[in-house]
Amino acid sequence: VTILIAINDWDPQPWRERLRALLPDRAIVTPETIVDRSAVDYALSWRHGPGAFAGLPNLKAIFSLGAGVDHLFHDSELPDVPLVRMVDTDLRDRMSEWVVLHSLLHHRQQRMYDWQQDQQIWDEDVEQPAAAEIRVGVLGLGVLGADAARKLALIGFDVAGWSRTRRDHDGIACFHGEDGLDAMLARTDILVALLPLTPQTRGMLNSSLFAKLARDSRLGGPILLNAGRGGLQVEADILAALEGGVLKAASLDVFEVEPLPEASPLWRHPRVTISPHNAAISTPDTILRAIVDQIAAHERGEPLRHVVDRKRGY
Amino acid sequence: VTILIAINDWDPQPWRERLRALLPDRAIVTPETIVDRSAVDYALSWRHGPGAFAGLPNLKAIFSLGAGVDHLFHDSELPDVPLVRMVDTDLRDRMSEWVVLHSLLHHRQQRMYDWQQDQQIWDEDVEQPAAAEIRVGVLGLGVLGADAARKLALIGFDVAGWSRTRRDHDGIACFHGEDGLDAMLARTDILVALLPLTPQTRGMLNSSLFAKLARDSRLGGPILLNAGRGGLQVEADILAALEGGVLKAASLDVFEVEPLPEASPLWRHPRVTISPHNAAISTPDTILRAIVDQIAAHERGEPLRHVVDRKRGY
Numbered sequence: 001v002t003i004l005i006a007i008n009d010w011d012p013q014p015w016r017e018r019l020r021a022l023l024p025d026r027a028i029v030t031p032e033t034i035v036d037r038s039a040v041d042y043a044l045s046w047r048h049g050p051g052a053f054a055g056l057p058n059l060k061a062i063f064s065l066g067a068g069v070d071h072l073f074h075d076s077e078l079p080d081v082p083l084v085r086m087v088d089t090d091l092r093d094r095m096s097e098w099v100v101l102h103s104l105l106h107h108r109q110q111r112m113y114d115w116q117q118d119q120q121i122w123d124e125d126v127e128q129p130a131a132a133e134i135r136v137g138v139l140g141l142g143v144l145g146a147d148a149a150r151k152l153a154l155i156g157f158d159v160a161g162w163s164r165t166r167r168d169h170d171g172i173a174c175f176h177g178e179d180g181l182d183a184m185l186a187r188t189d190i191l192v193a194l195l196p197l198t199p200q201t202r203g204m205l206n207s208s209l210f211a212k213l214a215r216d217s218r219l220g221g222p223i224l225l226n227a228g229r230g231g232l233q234v235e236a237d238i239l240a241a242l243e244g245g246v247l248k249a250a251s252l253d254v255f256e257v258e259p260l261p262e263a264s265p266l267w268r269h270p271r272v273t274i275s276p277h278n279a280a281i282s283t284p285d286t287i288l289r290a291i292v293d294q295i296a297a298h299e300r301g302e303p304l305r306h307v308v309d310r311k312r313g314y
Numbered sequence: 315v316t317i318l319i320a321i322n323d324w325d326p327q328p329w330r331e332r333l334r335a336l337l338p339d340r341a342i343v344t345p346e347t348i349v350d351r352s353a354v355d356y357a358l359s360w361r362h363g364p365g366a367f368a369g370l371p372n373l374k375a376i377f378s379l380g381a382g383v384d385h386l387f388h389d390s391e392l393p394d395v396p397l398v399r400m401v402d403t404d405l406r407d408r409m410s411e412w413v414v415l416h417s418l419l420h421h422r423q424q425r426m427y428d429w430q431q432d433q434q435i436w437d438e439d440v441e442q443p444a445a446a447e448i449r450v451g452v453l454g455l456g457v458l459g460a461d462a463a464r465k466l467a468l469i470g471f472d473v474a475g476w477s478r479t480r481r482d483h484d485g486i487a488c489f490h491g492e493d494g495l496d497a498m499l500a501r502t503d504i505l506v507a508l509l510p511l512t513p514q515t516r517g518m519l520n521s522s523l524f525a526k527l528a529r530d531s532r533l534g535g536p537i538l539l540n541a542g543r544g545g546l547q548v549e550a551d552i553l554a555a556l557e558g559g560v561l562k563a564a565s566l567d568v569f570e571v572e573p574l575p576e577a578s579p580l581w582r583h584p585r586v587t588i589s590p591h592n593a594a595i596s597t598p599d600t601i602l603r604a605i606v607d608q609i610a611a612h613e614r615g616e617p618l619r620h621v622v623d624r625k626r627g628y
Contacts, residue, residue: 104415
C-alpha cells in the first residue's frame, strides 16, 4: 500500500515527515520519487501539478490538505475517484477566531483607537453601539460558516447566515437561495464570506453585491470580511466601494493573486486590514491524523466522509 | 418623592433628561438645585462631591451609575444607607466584547500583522498556536469576570479564573484565595484583570505579580489586559516588565490617572494598546431603567439587589 503526497506552494518537508511518522508501515512517495504507479492507493494534494494523479490504476481517493478543494479542479486529468475535503475542528476553530477577532475589531472601532493612541488623543465619548445592534451576515453555512455564526451570536451580535440550499441553525436567522441572498444583504452591517470557490461564487463579492448591503449601519457603513477564497472577491470593486462610501472597511485574508502583489493599493489602504492567508492554517499533524483515520476506516469498509460533490464543486 | 442625581466628570445632562423622562411624576434634583433635603428618598452617583449626600434624613439608598463603587468611598460623609452596585447585562456584554477582542488581538498576533502590512510583508509561515493552547487567567469572577471567562472558553481558550472567595463555574478552572492566586498566575499566558478596586486590590498588578506569570507561553511572553480599574495597576512596573521581557504586551483601558497624561510613555509604547476607559460604557437609558426598576421594587417592599458589602468594598 502506497500513499502519494503532492504539494506545491507549501514546504512539503514537514508533511512528508509527519506522514511517515504516522504510517511507518506504508510507502510514502511523491510525484518525483514514484516508481510503481499501480501500487498507489491514496493521494494527498495541495495544489498538485496537473497530471500528477493520472495513470494510477488502483487509486481509491484523493484527499485535499487544505480546507478548499477548488485547487483540485485546476487539473484537467484529475481521476474520477472520490475527492475528500479536509474537515478539521482545529481549522474550524481557528477560522472562527479570525472571524470573531475581525468582527470585534471593526465593531469596537479599534482602528480609530489605534489612530487616537498614535495622536495621544483621549476621547471616551465616542458612540459605541452594543454588539446586539450590529447585524452580521455570514455567507456560507458549512462547517466553517456555522461555527463562526454560532460564536458571533454568543458574543452578542445579531447574526444571520446564507447558504445556497436551506439550512437551519438555532439562534441564526437563516436565508437561502438567490432571493434569500438579497434579503440577508439588506440586513447586513458586517458581511463574512466563508464560501467555497466555485463557478457560481467566483467574483460574487463585487460592486453589485456591495450595493445591496444595509445603508443604515450603526458602524457608519458596511464592513467586508473575506477569509474564504480570494477568487470570491473583485478587488477593484472593493477599492471602489471603499472610496465611494459603499463599504466602510474590510479585513481580507485572501486575495485574487497570492502573495498579494506589492503594487496592490490594498496594502496601503487605511481602512483595509490584511492577513497573509493564514486565518485558519492547521498543522500537518492535525490534518494528517484526520486523513490517516479516514484511510483506516475506508480500509475497514466504512464510507469516506466529506466527499466533494463534483457538480457543486465543494 | 425626590431623587437626587450627582454626577462629576461625565456630562450630567443626558442622565438628568433621561431620568426625568423615565420618572415624570418624581422630582429630580441635583446638589445645586436641591431645596428640601428631607424629601430626598434615593440618590444616584457618579463621583459625587464629598458631602453631597450628607443631611438627607430620609435617604433610603445610593445607586452607583458606573460598574465600580470605589468612587463612593472617596466621600468621608457617605451616609450609612445601602449602596447599590450597577449590574447591567448590557455593560457586562460590552466588557466581554473588549476582553475577547483584546485576547484574540494578542493571540492572533494582530500587531505583528499590522506591522507586516505597513511594510508590505507577506509571511504566511508565522507559527500560530490554537486558542486551546493559550491559557487565559481572569482575575475576578463576579458578573463581569464570569461572563468574560465563559465567552473566552467558548472561543476555545484554556480559561481559569480567580476570586477572593471560592466560586465554581463550569468549563473554567477556578482558583481562590492567596495560594490559589499564585497557582493560577503560574498557568497564565493572558491575564485579564476585572477586579473591583479595594484597599486589598490597589496596586496588585505590579512587578511581583508579573514575575509569577507563566514563563513558557506559546505567545512569547505573558500578556496583561486591564479593564477593571486603573488603581489596580502600577504603571511604572508595567513599563519595566515590558522592557525586561517579563510582559510581552498589554491592552489597557484604565489608568492610574485619567485621562492618561500626555507625558505617559504608555501612549507611545509599541506593545501597549490603549483605549480611553470605555471598554464597557453603558447608556444612560439602560442604566437608569435598571435603577428605576430597583426603586419600584424597593417601594413594593422587595429587597434591593447588588448591595455593596462595605467591609469588602464591593
